[in-house]
Amino acid sequence: MAESALVMLQAIVREVLAEPGLTLREDAATADVPGWDSVTNVEIILALEERLGVEFHVGELGRMCVVADYLRLIEARRSARTVEEA
């Protein structure tokens, strides 16, 4: 069974920010997560691309402000892959 989007994102953010105890909430603003800035954000997105095996388009990343935005992005890409595979 595929891991939930939140579990995947949380694992990546913990690794990029070197914060193994970090817990993400869906409604948290990324700006309120210590260490999640524009630079670490690039590494988080790169890790997501690798994990999902996709390349995001800049248009998908324009308004990423809260954790839920990233979860929607992950789910959308997973859904698209499922449709392609079907």
Added chain:
Amino acid sequence: MADIGSVLLPQLDQPTPQDVIRAYMLILGRRPESQAAIDALCALPDVMTLGERLLRSAEFRARFRHELLTSPEAPPAVQEAPRASAATVPLQRLALGAGGGAEAALGEGWSVGEPDGRWTIGGQSVLSLPAGLAYEEYLLRLELKPYHTPKLLQVEAAGVTVLRELVRRETVLVIRIAGELVSADRTLRLRLRHAAPERPCDHSSSRDDRALALKVRTVTLEGLDRGAPPADPRSLAPAFESLGEDCAFGFYETAIGHEPVSLFRYNSVPLARLIQLLEDRLEGFPRPDSAALVLGDGDEYVFHERSIGLVGHTSFSCRGALPTDEALLLARQLKRMRFLKRMFNQRVDGDGTIFVYRAFGPEPLGAMLPLWQALRRRGRNALLWVCDADELRPCGSVERLEDGLLRGYVDPALVGTEPGSPRMRAWAIICRRAWRLWEPAR
């Protein structure tokens, strides 16, 4: 009166020679008599002190006493309201005289109310006006007159200077104020700085020793309604992208809580290289054999890509880093750069981005045209070229030079990178105006 539409005038700094010449022309109606006179006045602590010095001069008093005595009944001069295609919505009208009920709006620096208004006391007076619903811009009208001789008035909203005017006689000043200068609790906080207050006891047998500058009769505030909701800086932010050359726009994005993936936000290349990179779609960038991490001024590694002259922040701390770490960090930085390059090319090839360029120093228009053309060859983009404001091009103003070529002006003296600071507010105003100029074309 000069067009002061939403002007953010320079702040209180030590006067420049140009300030001295302008003050002479404004107050005494002539140029300074010598370079020595200019140099002496440049040593004063700020422009208001300069104005006060000239207002207290014998030459000024002789000149304007005659004018005041010979035309005491001159009708009030009503300043022409800034042209606006918008309807105005009345928000506040305060009568400052006795019984006008204005006390709740008054802070320091006011005398007791008189039948026809209220005198300012001392060097500054404070007003707080409820601004009601959020509007993009407001019109503030001050009906006032000077005490005894003309007075230099500077009006500040939220610490930003919005008017500097010599009040010669009874008049109505109209000031256009950007919505960003209203505080979060929807209050417009105004500070009136008035130079050279005078005491009645110095001019007559009166025992009145109050230091008077201006008598304010009414204060009115109107909202400028363009029929559109005020723009939230964050909602506009995705329409913009930094091209460097400095990090000013990146700081603004951080201040409004927008952290985009953007190649040139904290990286910079010389203008000529930037144009070439746009033409070549950044082909070959980044080249590992030209890339290096070097120690910066602080404890941060700085990234250099020598083949194109790119220098940028990394956020990698070099404190305690081993040489082996450096190779790993460089590999991470190169990976970031490849990702940001892909994002940048997609953005430039798309439609409707406003790319923001602020050079480290002055650049002629001729240097900007190739950059604008390079952006336009790739997509239907706009270039917002941000320059230093001056007397003719006030801070916050934006002009359209060509289709998709905009020039905005920011006062380099404005400080602060925290949300709501004068500098960040100025950038918000520039972005909103640029977006308004570009959006219909887009």
